[in-house]
Amino acid sequence: MTKDKTKLRVSAIQNGTVIDHIPAKQLFKVIKILSLDKILEPITFGTNLDSERLGKKAIIKISNRFFEEQEINKIALIAPTAKINIIKDYQLVEKKEVRVPNEIIGIAKCVNPKCITNHENMTTHFEVVDKNEIALKCHYCEKITDQEHLKIFNS
Amino acid sequence: MTKDKTKLRVSAIQNGTVIDHIPAKQLFKVIKILSLDKILEPITFGTNLDSERLGKKAIIKISNRFFEEQEINKIALIAPTAKINIIKDYQLVEKKEVRVPNEIIGIAKCVNPKCITNHENMTTHFEVVDKNEIALKCHYCEKITDQEHLKIFNS
Numbered sequence: 001m002t003k004d005k006t007k008l009r010v011s012a013i014q015n016g017t018v019i020d021h022i023p024a025k026q027l028f029k030v031i032k033i034l035s036l037d038k039i040l041e042p043i044t045f046g047t048n049l050d051s052e053r054l055g056k057k058a059i060i061k062i063s064n065r066f067f068e069e070q071e072i073n074k075i076a077l078i079a080p081t082a083k084i085n086i087i088k089d090y091q092l093v094e095k096k097e098v099r100v101p102n103e104i105i106g107i108a109k110c111v112n113p114k115c116i117t118n119h120e121n122m123t124t125h126f127e128v129v130d131k132n133e134i135a136l137k138c139h140y141c142e143k144i145t146d147q148e149h150l151k152i153f154n155s
Numbered sequence: 156m157t158k159d160k161t162k163l164r165v166s167a168i169q170n171g172t173v174i175d176h177i178p179a180k181q182l183f184k185v186i187k188i189l190s191l192d193k194i195l196e197p198i199t200f201g202t203n204l205d206s207e208r209l210g211k212k213a214i215i216k217i218s219n220r221f222f223e224e225q226e227i228n229k230i231a232l233i234a235p236t237a238k239i240n241i242i243k244d245y246q247l248v249e250k251k252e253v254r255v256p257n258e259i260i261g262i263a264k265c266v267n268p269k270c271i272t273n274h275e276n277m278t279t280h281f282e283v284v285d286k287n288e289i290a291l292k293c294h295y296c297e298k299i300t301d302q303e304h305l306k307i308f309n310s
Contacts (some may be wrong), residue, residue, distance in 0.1 A: 011166055031183075037183050042201070042202070042204055043201070045198075045199065046197070046198070047197070048197045048198060
């Protein structure tokens, strides 16, 4: 039990999805992108946990939910280090990396204040032109939104 | 270990504050009011956990942080059922109920669109006229903001 107390911050789930290796400061953005505040299944979050690779990491465990690849890949924009673990009957049955999609529809706001998407009630649409540093080229105004300026819409 | 797996959703902390019995749908508001997204200590959250009293509850465990009474009582506005547990060396050393304060300064927005606090850059100020149902009387326009219309500012 001592080991549990000192090491284990967020307990195991029986069935569901574990999103690990989220940079700690991105936790609430991931919650927003996946609309986790609207899910009614049990969820546990841990944040500011020590991580050798990330310094401080966050982890999310969502019971009884399995996400579409497309849905979960959205978080690659803000947490490219995230690892997805699929749990069935307490066992890890699948491990996935998140992949930045080729296109981003909705989710992010165009950095250009003059862009039509910031003035009309319309969905943003970007081509991902750099998947490592994250650079999104707006389909409408062609301006580049980089990771530093990336704003995620409230869902 | 079986009991841990099925029962224990969020693990013990060594030192810090546990906020239990938060109505599940209020979790993210409590996080906002206490600015937990800005704390750098380890935090775990659990939500949509079964609760006999609340139906679904949330719990927050914050390591190495002890809040001022005034600070934590702010959450009484949105989570009056919350119980505060102070943990030292894995032991529960103090249990507190949250108490709705007599006055609320800042935190909440006045329901009256014509109120000066909604037009000038100034801090809201309410007298709490009903602590059970939550009714806040604005110091400036005297309109009542009830729990249903209560909006919490982003901190």
